[in-house]
Amino acid sequence: MIYKVYYQxxxxxxxxxxxxxxxxxxxxxxxxxxxxxxxxxMNIEYVQLLEGAYLEYEKNSEGFELQEIQ
Incomplete structure (x- = not known):
């Protein structure tokens, strides 16, 4: 699963x-x-699960860089 993390x-x-x-x-x-x-x-504000069309939209955005947990 891919999550989007909003943080300060x-x-x-x-x-x-x-x-x-x-x-x-x-x-x-x-x-x-x-x-x-x-x-x-960092101060984590929110962690959001990305699925479906929203995930595809984010994958196509300029700032999409995926980090994987090892």
Whole structure:
């Protein structure tokens, strides 16, 4: 499954929409994604499962770079 992670680069600040970044992770669950990212200095806002047409749309977008959990 592929998840889209919305996050802020500064882990100790309140989320601001204009500063929200995204990354894409291939994992078995939301829990696995959060475990994979736990040591990174970021404030995770939301982890969203991508499926169907939305997944295809994101794959065709310019910023799509998939990270896989080893």
């Amino acid at each position: 680069e500064k882990e100790n600040e309140v989320p601001v929409r204009e500063e929200t970044k995204t990354l894409f992770v291939k994992a078995d669950s939301v829990r696995a994604v959060r475990q994979f990212l736990k040591d990174r200095p």
